[in-house]
Amino acid sequence: MNPILMIRDSIYTVISSALEKARETGKLTYQTLPEFVIEVPREKGHGDFACNVAMLMAREARMAPRKIAEIILEMIDDHPLEAIDKIEVAGAGFINIFLDRSWLYPLPARIYQMGDRYGYNESLGLKAQVEFVSANPTGNLHMGNARGGAIGDTMANILARAGYQVEREFYVNDAGNQIEIFADSLEARYLQRTGQNVPFPENGYAGQDVVETVKNIIATYKKTLVDLPQEERRQILVDYALKEKLAYIKDSLQRFGISYDVWFNEQTLHDSGKINEVIDLLKQKGYIYEEAGAWWFKSTMFGDEKDEVVIRSNGLPTYFGADIAYHKDKFERGFDRVINVWGADHHGHVSRIKGAMQALDYNPDSLDILLMQLVRLYRGKKMVRMSKRTGTTVSLDELIDEVGRDAARFFFVMRSPDSHLDFDLDLAKEESQDNPVYYVQYAHARICSIFRQAEAAQVSLGDIASADPALLVEEEESLLLRKIADFPEENVIAARTMAPHRIARYVLDLAGLFHSFYNHHRVLGVDPELQAARLLLMYITRITIKNSLDVLGVNAPERM
RNA sequence: GUCCCUGUGGCUCAGCUGGAUAGAGCAACGGACUUCUAAUCCGUAGGUCGGGGGUUCGAAUCCCUCCGGGGACGCCA
Numbered sequence: 001m002n003p004i005l006m007i008r009d010s011i012y013t014v015i016s017s018a019l020e021k022a023r024e025t026g027k028l029t030y031q032t033l034p035e036f037v038i039e040v041p042r043e044k045g046h047g048d049f050a051c052n053v054a055m056l057m058a059r060e061a062r063m064a065p066r067k068i069a070e071i072i073l074e075m076i077d078d079h080p081l082e083a084i085d086k087i088e089v090a091g092a093g094f095i096n097i098f099l100d101r102s103w104l105y106p107l108p109a110r111i112y113q114m115g116d117r118y119g120y121n122e123s124l125g126l127k128a129q130v131e132f133v134s135a136n137p138t139g140n141l142h143m144g145n146a147r148g149g150a151i152g153d154t155m156a157n158i159l160a161r162a163g164y165q166v167e168r169e170f171y172v173n174d175a176g177n178q179i180e181i182f183a184d185s186l187e188a189r190y191l192q193r194t195g196q197n198v199p200f201p202e203n204g205y206a207g208q209d210v211v212e213t214v215k216n217i218i219a220t221y222k223k224t225l226v227d228l229p230q231e232e233r234r235q236i237l238v239d240y241a242l243k244e245k246l247a248y249i250k251d252s253l254q255r256f257g258i259s260y261d262v263w264f265n266e267q268t269l270h271d272s273g274k275i276n277e278v279i280d281l282l283k284q285k286g287y288i289y290e291e292a293g294a295w296w297f298k299s300t301m302f303g304d305e306k307d308e309v310v311i312r313s314n315g316l317p318t319y320f321g322a323d324i325a326y327h328k329d330k331f332e333r334g335f336d337r338v339i340n341v342w343g344a345d346h347h348g349h350v351s352r353i354k355g356a357m358q359a360l361d362y363n364p365d366s367l368d369i370l371l372m373q374l375v376r377l378y379r380g381k382k383m384v385r386m387s388k389r390t391g392t393t394v395s396l397d398e399l400i401d402e403v404g405r406d407a408a409r410f411f412f413v414m415r416s417p418d419s420h421l422d423f424d425l426d427l428a429k430e431e432s433q434d435n436p437v438y439y440v441q442y443a444h445a446r447i448c449s450i451f452r453q454a455e456a457a458q459v460s461l462g463d464i465a466s467a468d469p470a471l472l473v474e475e476e477e478s479l480l481l482r483k484i485a486d487f488p489e490e491n492v493i494a495a496r497t498m499a500p501h502r503i504a505r506y507v508l509d510l511a512g513l514f515h516s517f518y519n520h521h522r523v524l525g526v527d528p529e530l531q532a533a534r535l536l537l538m539y540i541t542r543i544t545i546k547n548s549l550d551v552l553g554v555n556a557p558e559r560m
Numbered sequence: 561g562u563c564c565c566u567g568u569g570g571c572u573c574a575g576c577u578g579g580a581u582a583g584a585g586c587a588a589c590g591g592a593c594u595u596c597u598a599a600u601c602c603g604u605a606g607g608u609c610g611g612g613g614g615u616u617c618g619a620a621u622c623c624c625u626c627c628g629g630g631g632a633c634g635c636c637a
Contacts, residue, residue: 035577043580052579058617065617091580092617136637178637203636294635305562305633312635319637347564348632373565374631415573418565420630422572434586435599442599453596493576505574508584519592519601538596560599 002121002488003107008038008049010081011097015051018075027071030060038097047088047096054093065093104481105469111484111540112465118540119487119547124163127334130156132341133253134171137245138182140209140395141252143375144343147421149396150412150553151372152341153258154500157551161488162495164337169262171326174242175270176319181205186237187230189214194223207393213241252396256405257553266322275317275325278360279310282324287359297324302355320349324356331362339368339498347371370498372417378424403428406554410437413552414504436508440545441557443511447542448558450523454535457524464539467532476517477537483510484544491551500552507548514541 015038022028036053054069061068069089076087083103090096111118132152135145153168160166173179185204189211192198200206217225217240225233246263253259269275279295282288287298293313297320300307310321330338342349350371354364377384377394384394399408407428414436415421427434454461472481487506494502523534546556 037577037579039576039579041580042575042583046580050580055579055617094580173637176637181636292635296635309635314635316635318635323637344565344631346632346637349637350564371564376630419573420566424572427572436585438599439585442597446597446600450596457596497576499576501574502576505584512584515600516602518596519598522596524596560597 003104004485004489007083007099007103010083011038011049011051014076014081014084015053015072015095018072019053021075022071025075027075028057028061028063028068030057034060041094041096046090046094048099049097050090051095051097052093054089054095058093069093069095101478102470104485107481107485108467108469108536108540109465111543112536115543116547116550118543119491119551120161121163121488121492123165126164126336127167128159128164128337128339129167129169129330129333129335130159130339130341131169131171131330132156133258134173135249136173136178137242137249138178138205139207139245140393140397141249142393142395143377143399143423146256146396146399146408147372147375147412148341148343149253149256149258150409151370151417151500153553154409154413154503154551155339155341155370155495155498157553158491158494158500158503159337159339161491161551163492164495167261167335168259169264170260172246172263172265173319174265175267176316176322179238179242182241183234183238185210186214186217186241187234190217190225190233190237193218194226196226210241213244216244217241252400255400256396257409264326266326269322269325269329270317274329275322278325278328279317279321282310282356282359285359287356297352297356297359299352299355302358303351304355308352320352323349323353324360327353327357327367328360328362331357331360331366335366337366337368339370341370341372344371344373368498370417373420375412375421375423378422378426380424380426384425399425406441407435407437409553410440410504413500416499416501436504437554438560439515440507440511440549441555442560443514444542444545444549444556445558445560446518447514447538447545450535450538451542454524459524459531459535461535464532464536467536468529469533469536471530471533472537474517474521476513476520477534480510480513480517480537480541483513484540487544487548503548503551507545507552510541510545510548514545 015036016033019028019033023030034053034056036051036056038049038051041047041050054065054072057068058065066089072095073087073089083099085098085100087095087097130152132155133141133145133149135141141149156166156168181201181203182205184201185206188198188200188204192200193214217237220240221236225236228236279288282297287301288295288310289298290296294309295311296307297310298307308320309318310324311317327338350369353369354367357367358364403425411423411428412421451461469481472478490502490506494500521534523538524531526534549556
């Protein structure tokens, strides 16, 4: 188990029982224990851990926080925990806990043994699903999809390490209105290129990729579709195009390091009658009413500004109508947590879909919607204009071609999802100190180099796991070891707070501590015992960098 | 008009459930390679945390209000 969590639990118990003892002996009076924390102080001088309970109790106990803290200390047994070196009261009433440095000594050997598995927490026995990208299969993947891909895949990796059993899912919108528009566009291009003078629909997909698809269709079908009945012709065009587009999307995502467990087709919800089924159920429950020929969901009951149409007056379900059935289906598949990664432009949809789940007696808190702000592309200072209408978007494929997968994935998750992302193409492909991806990868490559040197010098690496961590007394060594120890918990926090960018920052910090160590101390050629201990430290640093980069979907090169 | 995101050194951003003297990176300035990769390191300088009010032992963090930037408000998805 994770040593940080263990020690924290133990400290919590020590403090709790001291509080209990203080109450029993009448030194403190309180009704309920406040929700206090054992946190890691920012300042090293404030100990390894600090507790804020005295301040939180001040009001109820009618006593100064420092006084309370002192009473707590009095009530703590002489040797509550082997690992604790000293405890003291500081500042406004903090209880600072200093640990004996030996508390981390068992860790390196354990990480050495765990290898790729280091960072995984114990299984929670819970299933989580992450649905992300889910781009319309009518075109290329754009920057929004790309960010969604990086965030979604990273979140899935984080959840897996936090102890969930995770599935990745792509929702294919292969039904509904935009497929009709897609068919219009394909048909118009097909007829145009086979010699007929037909207008292109005003709201159609004007991009070059539709033209390319139609060229392929003509290569296969020649002009044989011209004389078919319109419905039949459109069906063939759409089937062909969707298949081609989906294969393309799948391929792009693969290049981006993303693969899915499930590709879910919206059409199946229409075909199986599940949409009508759930609409009927909501009608029975009184959440849906008819007005002006359409059916409306009472989303105002769940904090929305107005109700939302689920079945249009033409009898066809809206996107939202289908989405209710889709999310019901997700919960029926037994997921304990359902997570959607959406662009911020969908935020209006959040309270509605959660409301619909509540109406269906599912717990809306089991549905998390991770909204991410939109992406703006730059080349240096110049913004790259993107327009779907004119087809001048930069696709994910072009992005990977230009800056590479590693830089792209790192940049997309480097910032908080809440933050608008300005993606600088020039910076991302710059092989310089400005580029954080290289900083981390370089750290990994440097460590690999040390091991290559060690082998060349015939240093025995077989027994480094049994090296003595007590020899790692330098400041840089302690900081590095302490940071490495944080990794499993870092995944837990990132999962809880839906913060994939935490891992990017974590690995940057870790790489920084390594570089600092590297510039201050030598690994090879020092005293053999110390050399073994440092090799062990390097080994587990490499594992932790590699495993962090795995979470981000970024490669860890052995040479640069 | 309503709703969502955002405002932190010159620039780009962290800051977890309110905690101690607000942190990184880049840019600036000054240093460090005869030994494991200088794509690195060390040091210096730089901040009314958009403005104002409130909550409390304590606010960048929570609440109210105003201002700036981005986005959403369709029988589109």
